[in-house]
Amino acid sequence: MDRLLDGRVAFISGAGSGLGRATARLFAAEGAALVLLGRRIGRLEEAVRDVAPADRLLTIACDIGDFRSVQDAVARGLKRFGQIDILVNSAAILPPRGALVRTTPDEWDRAFATNVSGAFYLMREVLPAMESAGYGRIINVTSGWSCDGAPGYAVYAATKAALDSLTRSLAGELAGSGVDILVNALSPGVMRSDMWPEGRDPEEVAMWPDVRDPEEVAPDLLRLATLPTGGFSGRIVRHGEPW
Numbered sequence: 001m002d003r004l005l006d007g008r009v010a011f012i013s014g015a016g017s018g019l020g021r022a023t024a025r026l027f028a029a030e031g032a033a034l035v036l037l038g039r040r041i042g043r044l045e046e047a048v049r050d051v052a053p054a055d056r057l058l059t060i061a062c063d064i065g066d067f068r069s070v071q072d073a074v075a076r077g078l079k080r081f082g083q084i085d086i087l088v089n090s091a092a093i094l095p096p097r098g099a100l101v102r103t104t105p106d107e108w109d110r111a112f113a114t115n116v117s118g119a120f121y122l123m124r125e126v127l128p129a130m131e132s133a134g135y136g137r138i139i140n141v142t143s144g145w146s147c148d149g150a151p152g153y154a155v156y157a158a159t160k161a162a163l164d165s166l167t168r169s170l171a172g173e174l175a176g177s178g179v180d181i182l183v184n185a186l187s188p189g190v191m192r193s194d195m196w197p198e199g200r201d202p203e204e205v206a207m208w209p210d211v212r213d214p215e216e217v218a219p220d221l222l223r224l225a226t227l228p229t230g231g232f233s234g235r236i237v238r239h240g241e242p243w
C-alpha cells in the first residue's frame with residue numbers, strides 16, 4: 001500500500017524529543033526520508049532508531065541559532081537525499097517563567113536566536129531547493145500565546161508572534177509565484193514534553209484540563225505536510241479546532 005510520504009524528504013528541527021520526535025516517527029512510518037536536527041545527536045538517533053531505516057535517515061547535531069551550522073546541515077541533507085520537500089520547524093526553547101522586568105537580555109537573545117532566527121535560517125536555506133523543484137511544505141510550530149499573550153512568558157510569546165508573522169509574510173511572497181510551496185503554522189496546545197516539565201506533574205496537569213501527548217498532535221503536522229496543490233497557505237491553525 002502506498003504511504004503518504006513515500007519519496008518525500010523531510011527536515012525536522014527539534015526531533016530528539018516532544019512534538020519533533022513524534023512527528024519524525026510518524027513521517028518515518030509514512031515512508032519519508034528524514035533529516036533530523038537538534039543539538040543532542042544521541043537523542044535524534046534514539047528517537048527513530050526502531051522506525052527509520054538507515055538509508056532514509058540522516059541525523060545532524062545542529063544549533064539552529066547558528067547560521068553557519070544551519071547552512072552546513074541543509075547542504076549535508078541535500079547532498080545525501082538530493083531534495084527537500086518538507087520543513088517542520090519544531091525546535092524552540094521556553095525561557096524560565098518570570099516577570100518581564102526580571103527577564104534578562106541574555107534570555108531574550110537566546111529565545112529569539114532559537115525560536116525566530118533558527119526558523120528563519122532554516123526557511124531561508126531550504127527555499128532555493130524547494131523553489132527549483134517547484135514543491136514544498138513548510139510548517140512552523142507556534143503557540144496560542146503568540147496572539148493571546150502570556151504573563152510570565154512574555155519573551156516566548158513574542159518569539160511565537162514573530163514566527164506567525166514570518167509564516168504569513170513568506171506565504172504571501174510565494175502566493176502567485178507559480179511554485180507549489182505552502183507555508184503554515186500549527187499551534188499544538190499544551191503538551192507533555194521536556195519543554196513543559198510541569199506537564200508531567202499531576203497537580204499541574206489538573207490546572208490544565210486540556211493537556212495532550214505529542215503523538216496526538218503529530219497527525220496535524222502530517223496533514224499540513226501533505227496538503228494538496230492549491231491548499232491553504234499563510235494560516236495559523238490550532239490543534240483541536242476545525243481547519
Ligand SMILES: NC(=O)c1ccc[n+]([C@@H]2O[C@H](COP(=O)([O-])OP(=O)(O)OC[C@H]3O[C@@H](n4cnc5c(N)ncnc54)[C@H](OP(=O)(O)O)[C@@H]3O)[C@@H](O)[C@H]2O)c1
Pocket residue numbers: 013014015016017018019020037038039040041043062063064065089090091092093114118141142143144187188189190191192193194195196214
Ligand atoms: N509543550 C507545549 O506545551 C507546547 C505548547 C505550545 C507550543 N509548543 C511548541 O511546540 C514545539 C515543540 O516543543 P516540545 O513541547 O516538543 O518541546 P521539547 O520536547 O523541549 O522539544 C524541543 C526540541 O528543540 C530542540 N532544540 C532546542 N533548542 C535548539 C537549538 N538551538 N538548535 C536545535 N535544536 C534545538 C531540543 O533538542 P536539543 O536540546 O537536543 O537541541 C528539543 O528536542 C516548540 O516549537 C514549542 O514552542 C509546545
